[in-house]
Amino acid sequence: MTGSPSPYRAGARRAATIAPAVFVFGASFGLLAHSAGMGALASVVMSATTFAGSAQFAAVSVLSAAGSVGAAATAAVLLNARYVPIGISVASVLRGGPLRRFVEAQLVVDESWAFSRRRDGSFDRGLLIGAGLVLYTCWVLGTAAGAIGGEALGDPDSLGLDAAFAALFLALLVLQITSRRAVVAALVGGTIAFVLVPFTAPGIPIIAATAGCLVGWRKR
Amino acid sequence: MSSTWLVVLIVGAGTVVCKAAGPVLLGGRTLPPQLAGIVDMLAPALLAALVVTQAVGGDRKLVFDERLFGIAAAIVAIRLRAPLLVIIAVAAGVTAFVRLIGA
Incomplete structure (x- = not known):
C-alpha cells in the first residue's frame, strides 16, 4: 500500500468511468425484477446484500419461470461461487481483524477487483475499496430507480422484457468467453439446459448445467 | 415469508x-490450481444455461416464439459492441414489435 497519497480517490476515479453503466445496469435489474413479480423493496435489498449482477438476474429469472426457491437460490449462489477464489486473491491485501476483513470483502465485485489489479498481478486495497464504494452506490441507487420506474411502466411481456433476460445473459456470457476452455464449458452448459428443459422443473436445467464447469479441471 | x-x-x-x-x-x-480452473468455468457454463432457458424455455417444454427475433437483434448489437443497456433495449424492443405486428 504505497504509491499515490489517496488510493481510495484513485479507485473511485477509475470506477467513475463505468459508474453510469453500473447505474443503468442496476436500473435494468430493478426493471426486470419488477417484471418477474418482485417488489421494489425486495429488489433493492437484494442489490444491497448480494451486490453481484449476474447472480441476481439468475435468481429473478428462475423465480419468474415459476422455479422453486431452492432452484433460484442455488443457481444464483453457484454463479457467485467465483467470489471464493476472487476473495482469496485479494485476501492478503485486506486489513484488520475478521470483522473488518469481512466488511471490506463485500466491496469485491468483478469490476472493482479488475480495477484494483496492478500490472504485476498483485492487488491494491485502496483502489479496491474506492472503486467498490462507487460501484456499490451506483448499483443500489440504479436498482431503486429501475424498480420504481418499472412499477410505472406496466405489463412487462408486451414490452419484450422476457427476451431482455436472454439478451442480458448472452452479453454477460460473451464477456466470460476468454479461452477455448470457456467456449467448451458454455457449450456443455447450454446443451445440458436445452436437453433438460422439457423434462424437469424450472431452474433444474440451470443447476445441472454447472457440470460444464468440470472442463476446467487441470492436470498437474 | x-x-x-x-x-x-x-x-x-x-x-x-x-x-x-x-x-x-x-x-x-490460494486455491489449488485444479480447483481454481473448475471454479473459473462455473460462470460460462451457468450463463449459457441461462441464455438457453430464457430464450426457449417454457413450462416443461421448449418454446420458440417472438423472443428469438429479439435475441437475434441482440446478437447483432453485441457484435457491434453496443453498451449493455442498448443490447437489452434492442432485444426487448424487437420482441415487443414482432409481438405487436404478429398479434
Missing part, C-alpha cells in the same frame, strides 16, 4: 459468505 424474500435472503447470505470466505479464513493462501 414469501418465496421472493426467502430467495433474497438465501442469495444474499450465500454471496456474503462466498466473498468473505477467503479474506476471513484463508489469509494469503
Whole structure:
C-alpha cells in the first residue's frame, strides 16, 4: 500500500468511468425484477446484500419461470461461487481483524477487483475499496430507480422484457468467453439446459448445467 | 415469508459468505490450481444455461416464439459492441414489435 497519497480517490476515479453503466445496469435489474413479480423493496435489498449482477438476474429469472426457491437460490449462489477464489486473491491485501476483513470483502465485485489489479498481478486495497464504494452506490441507487420506474411502466411481456433476460445473459456470457476452455464449458452448459428443459422443473436445467464447469479441471 | 424474500435472503447470505470466505479464513493462501480452473468455468457454463432457458424455455417444454427475433437483434448489437443497456433495449424492443405486428 504505497504509491499515490489517496488510493481510495484513485479507485473511485477509475470506477467513475463505468459508474453510469453500473447505474443503468442496476436500473435494468430493478426493471426486470419488477417484471418477474418482485417488489421494489425486495429488489433493492437484494442489490444491497448480494451486490453481484449476474447472480441476481439468475435468481429473478428462475423465480419468474415459476422455479422453486431452492432452484433460484442455488443457481444464483453457484454463479457467485467465483467470489471464493476472487476473495482469496485479494485476501492478503485486506486489513484488520475478521470483522473488518469481512466488511471490506463485500466491496469485491468483478469490476472493482479488475480495477484494483496492478500490472504485476498483485492487488491494491485502496483502489479496491474506492472503486467498490462507487460501484456499490451506483448499483443500489440504479436498482431503486429501475424498480420504481418499472412499477410505472406496466405489463412487462408486451414490452419484450422476457427476451431482455436472454439478451442480458448472452452479453454477460460473451464477456466470460476468454479461452477455448470457456467456449467448451458454455457449450456443455447450454446443451445440458436445452436437453433438460422439457423434462424437469424450472431452474433444474440451470443447476445441472454447472457440470460444464468440470472442463476446467487441470492436470498437474 | 414469501418465496421472493426467502430467495433474497438465501442469495444474499450465500454471496456474503462466498466473498468473505477467503479474506476471513484463508489469509494469503490460494486455491489449488485444479480447483481454481473448475471454479473459473462455473460462470460460462451457468450463463449459457441461462441464455438457453430464457430464450426457449417454457413450462416443461421448449418454446420458440417472438423472443428469438429479439435475441437475434441482440446478437447483432453485441457484435457491434453496443453498451449493455442498448443490447437489452434492442432485444426487448424487437420482441415487443414482432409481438405487436404478429398479434
